[in-house]
Amino acid sequence: MTSTTVLRRFNRTYTQRIGALDESFLGLGMPLASARLLFEIGTTQPVTVQELRARLGLDSGYVSRLLRGLESRRLVALSPDPADRRRRVAALTAEGARLLEDLDERSDDLAARLLEPLSERQRARLADALATADLLVRAATIAFEVVDPASPDARLAMGHYFAELDRRFEGGFDPGPLTEADLATMRPPGGTFVLARSDGEVVACGGVQALGDGVGEVKRMWVDDGWRGAGLGARMLRRLEDDAAALGHTVVRLDTNATLTDAIALYERSGYAAVERYNDNPYAQRWFEKPLTAPAAAARRPRG
Amino acid sequence: MTSTTVLRRFNRTYTQRIGALDESFLGLGMPLASARLLFEIGTTQPVTVQELRARLGLDSGYVSRLLRGLESRRLVALSPDPADRRRRVAALTAEGARLLEDLDERSDDLAARLLEPLSERQRARLADALATADLLVRAATIAFEVVDPASPDARLAMGHYFAELDRRFEGGFDPGPLTEADLATMRPPGGTFVLARSDGEVVACGGVQALGDGVGEVKRMWVDDGWRGAGLGARMLRRLEDDAAALGHTVVRLDTNATLTDAIALYERSGYAAVERYNDNPYAQRWFEKPLTAPAAAARRPRG
């Protein structure tokens, strides 16, 4: 059976038997849309109406009406945003928080009842399978996006990167101040900066800068800890190679620290060959290079 | 993380990102309910309206209207059932079959596109995880039901059982004719017959008969080949023990053939002890017994 077939078969089973988990939101005299909205407000307490609309992908009028319904039941409180009085921010009332907890508990009960007929061992097996599926499904739906390296999200991602190096290097890591000149290297022409997002959250990043003479350098590649083992690093690297090729580079280089063994393994798996030191990065102990033949079409599908 | 938590987390991920697979039914100017109905008709070509109603759990009036809609688009053809002219049977027209194929293809495409960002290895891992989850979720939602041993489904299940013995015994197996007297042993008082169904399909069975003196015997226990490894045998056995206890038995016995090693392992795992031959079944080489203490409350949760 192909994975497509398995996915579709699973989908049928799932929607038939577990789809009802959502409807556990129901049963408290609350339409699903309202419950979802309430839930969304609950996750990020004070939140603008605008944000809610974007996150749930709903019409402004619709959200407005739903909110009014929740407000009239005293489940959420709406107040104008002092920073911009056109905006309104929503927050749960005590009663709203209580209801949300209640819904949560019901959902838990329903899930527990679903699992009840299984033995401990089977439940563990199912949990394991679902955790794997969860990770991979999330990984499959990650969106890559070119952003300016000076944008807040890019800075955030690089901050994560530096913090990780600081944790992993024996003597720590000091990136120095992020200068505008440094950021400018990762802009066209010659450079780029790519973010990977899951649910809007930044989960990986990477940049390319031009070293001149058709040579690009991969920099600041980082993958969130929670995403290890999902192949995200390989995808980011491939993406950066594609982008480097599109920017006119024919070779990419990169340097790395000897302690980053997982990264080194990735580079070797991805067709990088060790080369001599090509820069004076004091934190680098290993240098790699890879020719970019066709626009990375050959590298597009890894051999699995 | 408990399995409940994992299930709920997965549910969120899933409905957010893959729930859309269903809506691929959409996009051809067809409401979901109609598409589901069309799909259901497609799986078992000539099917009565009654059957459709039962399978989709819909109101008779609603189904009638939906069918009329499909009929007016010439996607299905309705005709009275010659066997009972109150009933109407639905079948796809050529056009309906074509549309269904089209929807199927779209759904396939969507699934493929979803998996596209993953590497071969990841896809294989995901397929594996989903297949496991599929089996276990189906297993968790299997319904047990006491039926009369003379009912068509019970006969069908026993037929499967006999056919399997015939396949697995060296010299084959001849059950002889299924006499009414034989069936009567698996009826109250003293006896019972239990079916397990998944999606209405019979996937396991088992019976209890009274041997007298508070002793019950487990008979005709069978689990469908496709359901091995889902713990269904253990659950059926537990259920039969519970029922036997409820019928007043304090001990259950059973016999089996030495070639059925998986069954023997199950009995031993479930607390059965080997005893001397207690009957003259020519196909039996091993005999087991288990005391039923409290109403099998102790056996309700296997030790995993």
Add this chain to the structure above:
DNA sequence: ACGATTGTCTGACTAGAGTCAGACGAATGA
């Protein structure tokens, strides 16, 4: 033969989930 039951259909509803076109006040830019 005839009353009860069964299978399907019709008409009249309801509720949920959105969509679309403005209205209106607050903020912004030239």
Add this chain to the structure above:
DNA sequence: TCATTCGTCTGACTCTAGTCAGACAATCGT
């Protein structure tokens, strides 16, 4: 400062998805 844009709200819709109460004909049980 004044036209424009932005964020929210309102009113008037539409489309699904379903429920409920009968109506009607075919069939079954006695």
